[in-house]
Amino acid sequence: MHTVAVLALDGVIPFDLSAPIDTFRWARLPDGREAYRVRVCSPEGEVSAGTFTVRTPYGLEALAEAxxxxxxxxEDPPDTLPPGxxxxxxxxxxxxxxxxSICVGAFLFAxxxxxxxxxxxxxxIAAPDLAARYPGVSVDPNVLYVDNGQFLTSAGAAAAMDMCLHMIRRDHGSAVAAHAARMAVMPLEREGGQSQFIVHDLPPAPAGATLEPLLGWLEDHCDRDLTLDEIAAHAGMSTRTLNRRFREQTGTTPLQWLHRARVRRAQHLLExxxxxxxxxxxxxxxxxPTAFRERFRRVVGTSPQGYRRAFRSERATETG
Structure with missing residues (x-):
């Protein structure tokens, strides 16, 4: 299990502390196991968070194990960090x-x-001060987060969750990140440069709905060039009835649902x-390939290759 250590120093901003704790703890692997072990640590064992005090169960030794x-x-980033x-x-x-780092945690990092x-x-609002204090750092105030590979920094509170989802997606893929995003009631994971890569969950049918078997069949056969007539024939319905039931149970049409299933599978293969x-x-x-590139860019907001560069797993293989 991947261990995340959240380092709390005196004067920690409450949301900056809770955002990574909640986001990483919500992540679940496909078999239901927790994807991350989260440990809150500090040099002193107790820190002020403004209106309340936080007791931390771990010391700095947790950083070596993370x-x-x-x-x-x-609240007031110091120029010099506490001893150790x-x-x-x-x-x-x-x-x-x-x-x-989250928000002005970049000052601690720098x-x-x-x-x-x-x-x-x-x-x-803090970017000019960060640039003045640490001229060796190239400060970009216009992005949500910056991923340098090993080191990442994020902007304000919401951007912290975007960055955490980005790390989850890097570690475990889009399905795990999508679950964490749903738990956080965040329908989007925004890419660091402020373009938005949507987590493309398919519109679900209500539990026990009559379309459930058909939706599973469509996912299994989304590699085929299915027509509306073929889908209706498989479902044993007229095309008119099929369209009506899709609207009632998923809020979209059969072909639109199928296109989204194809895009989601393409995202998985690219990753x-x-x-x-x-x-x-x-x-x-x-x-x-031309039709694929056009549809993918229209739905996701970037090219297939651009998406692969941003989200491809280190475990990606030729055979997949």
């Missing part, structure tokens, strides 16, 4: 641990020197395989 460290913002914090963060970084020479972001676009176009029933 796969990911998250630095929430504090810089050393612990730099040691974790040297071991390859992923480190991410104080370690780990962001020198890198692009970073923070809340737009998890090295298949060329031409092959994915065939596997997802789009036929020609």
């Amino acid at each position: 796969d990911t460290i998250v630095l929430p913002g504090v 914090v810089t050393e612990a963060l730099r040691a974790a970084a040297a071991n390859g641990t992923r480190i991410a 104080a370690t020197g780990l962001l020198d020479g890198l692009r970073a972001t923070t809340h737009w 998890t395989t090295a298949h060329p676009v031409e092959r994915i176009a065939t596997q997802t029933g789009f036929g020609s």
Whole structure:
């Protein structure tokens, strides 16, 4: 299990603390197991969060055991971190641990020197101060988050959740990230440069609805160039009845639902395989690569190759 250490310092901003805790804890693997173990730690064992005090069960030793460290913002970011914090963060970084900051947590991150020479972001209102305090950091106030690979920084409160979903998607794929997004009541995972990549869940039918078997069949056969007449024949309905029931039970039409199923399968293949676009176009029933590229860009907001660059898993294989 992947371990996330959330480092709380005195004056921690409550939402900056809760956002990563909730988002990572909501992530579930396909078999239902938790995807992350979340540990809140601090140098002192107790920190102020403004209107309340937080007791943390872990000390700085938790940073050495973490796969990911998250630095929430504090109300008044200090120029110098508490004793032992810089050393612990730099040691974790040297071991390859992923480190991410939320909002003005970028000031804490920059104080370690780990962001020198890198692009970073923070809340737009604090960006000029961050750039003035740490001239070695290239501050971009116009993006939601910046992913430098091992080191990530995010802007305000909502952007923190976008960044956490981005990391979940990187680690475990879109289905796990989609579940965490639904639990957070976030229908979108916005890409760092502010373009929006939609988590394309298919419109569900109510539990026990008459269309449930048909929807499963459509997902299994979305690689075929199905017509409305073929779908209606399989369902044993007229096309008029089929359209009416789809509208009633899913809020969309059969062909629109099928197109979204194809796009979702294409997203999965782009993330998890090295298949060329031409092959994915065939596997997802789009036929020609040109039709696939046009439909994918219209629905997702980016090209298939652009999507693959952003979300392809490190475990992607040629065979998939």
